[in-house]
Amino acid sequence: MRQSELFTKTRKTAPKDEVAKNAQLLIRAGYIHKEMAGVYSFLPLGLRVLNKINDIVREEMNAVGGQELTMSVLQNKELWEKTGRWSDEVVDNWFKTQLKNGADTSLAFTAEEPITNIMRDYLNSYADLPKLAYQIQWKYRNEERAKSGIMRGREFLMKDMYSFAGSADEHEKVYEKVAEAYVKIFQRLGIGDRTYRTFASGGVFSKYSHEFQCLSPIGEDTIYVHEGKKIAINKEVLLPEVLGDLGVTQEELVEQKAIEVGNIFSLGTRFSDALGLKFKQKDGSEAAPVMGCYGIGTSRLLGALVEVFADEKGIVWPESVAPFSAHLVAISSGNEDVIKEADRLYELLKDSGIDVLYDDRDVRAGEKFADSDLIGIPTRLVVSEKTMSEGGIERVDRQSGSTGFVQDSEVVQQLQK
């Protein structure tokens, strides 16, 4: 895409009330727009990144047998009353609203109730189990304060998967399979090496839940990392009993700040019991499916990636989610030959199936480079009088800053990988 045609532009400053680095950079670079505290719109560049994150999550959920659906945002009060979660005293971040006839409804903050209710129509027999269903849908949480940019939005996009198993054993197998899929997702997003499966408090039906915590000094959570086992313990459950369960000692652990980028939870039969979801077992008797839930807030994760990778110049995207694979920057100073050569390269890259943002604007070189750094596309390709006289293209790696001259055929080959 030609940058001159993109409707967004970079900005020198973010809104004064925006204190989070992720939102400041994303607003300045034209990825998001702040509608109000904790509520953001995704502009073309931001939507591209969000879609790429969603696609990675979707692929890995499909790979473990997840079936995608999209549930409504508006919620049926009756279902939430059955599980005791309608009351504002139980759930303190509901958004509620009313239908014209005065009936109460609300905006989904999660979806255990509706998915369990849907499954009542379809899960009848042990032969129907296990089943995994997920959605990537907007969620609404009426946070008291919303100061972490898109990392704790009041409106945010979340992949929420729910599993239904015929026994505790079957549930454990599904749970572990999804946990492995989560590891793959964070690897593909470039944060695998700093993201730890973290033991956290469970509930009535399981001793532990698991969070996926990504190390970052701005993280709101404190975790204790065991590097050898590649696991961590949330501060909330740092107890002798837990250390014993995991076979680790306090001395082996390192305290770290971290951002929660995913969580998985065994629900037991809390929701299937409350909502009357039952299936026939092999012996003809009835039982309630054992459930699990698995969340990743994909729009929040986008913010976490900015926090983790950004440097003093701006955003630095991992290749897997960058809005474009390459940022082609023409430094022409009005020289028609340079413009012609950059145009040629732009067409070549597009024809080779490479997503490229082409800075064809008539502005100073310094402004172009500053914008390119701010936007954070992994590979920058510079065409100028100088590069043409040296018979190549200057390739700049956004993350390391390393530069080198390359031929167009090399560029195409590298970026097609």
Place this chain on the structure above:
Amino acid sequence: MRQSELFTKTRKTAPKDEVAKNAQLLIRAGYIHKEMAGVYSFLPLGLRVLNKINDIVREEMNAVGGQELTMSVLQNKELWEKTGRWSDEVVDNWFKTQLKNGADTSLAFTAEEPITNIMRDYLNSYADLPKLAYQIQWKYRNEERAKSGIMRGREFLMKDMYSFAGSADEHEKVYEKVAEAYVKIFQRLGIGDRTYRTFASGGVFSKYSHEFQCLSPIGEDTIYVHEGKKIAINKEVLLPEVLGDLGVTQEELVEQKAIEVGNIFSLGTRFSDALGLKFKQKDGSEAAPVMGCYGIGTSRLLGALVEVFADEKGIVWPESVAPFSAHLVAISSGNEDVIKEADRLYELLKDSGIDVLYDDRDVRAGEKFADSDLIGIPTRLVVSEKTMSEGGIERVDRQSGSTGFVQDSEVVQQLQK
């Protein structure tokens, strides 16, 4: 996908309170789930169709230069006060809610206000115009009654595009380009021949708006069709002056019932004026961009396609949006050779890049055929002892019911088209 693994199943009946044919069939076939009146979840089959509709709309919007973004559902009251649309007396179908601090917010029923406000950050000069931006995002309309199934949902997915032009002339060109894109969309969805660009009432800034009306006896609108000119007039504006404007006579028109599947509207400077969106013209003076808006409710359109194409046996999808290209039905009666042959064909189709639903369930032939008719995939491929003895596959066209024996190589070739 193997049908035995799909978590949905067909049902004999729809909920008793569901009176619309589109929702009845979609619920019975497992495409959607009714959460409450006017609110539906999209199950795996339904989401597949919805995504295909969205992709067609997206391609045509991109083709005319539309840039996709996703705006928030939660709305900033201040913007809507500036245009005079916050009051429930002006907009009678708002869903309103409150933040924890007591501040009012609402759920988007359209997005002129936020998109105009966003553009204030980016549109500064005549050189920035024209620009087109669109989203495919959930909309919320607190309808008094919701009796048309997903054709008039309280929560529905809508593609809404907005254009910003530097002059009335520039606006007209953009408007016509989008109108042509709409014609292409309805052609690709298989309803081109029965969908008419229909003159409807305009507003302060333009004499007419245009609706795209699809003929159907269950349509809520009455239109007057001029077949020769391939246009129509909404009953609301069937006046001598309008007939004169269009150069048609009352006698040439045929009264029809129709479903509104899209609409386009010239907004003039109503929103840019109210929200202070200005740009610098060539001569240095300031002006407000001339705006247009262009809507297609894609989830409502899904319901319209069901209404238009369904027959007494169930849903009939146009090829372009069917959840799968082919429905492979194995009639084995326990014969292992038939299962083996159907499995082979399933793998062949998948390996050839064809999306196929494979009915590998152990149920009676009659039930399989009835389910296949209900689900409505355009091409059915039957493998049975009989077809094997005749050395082929039985191919059944869902719409015409025509059948014939074909070889697997032919099937692959036909479906890959």
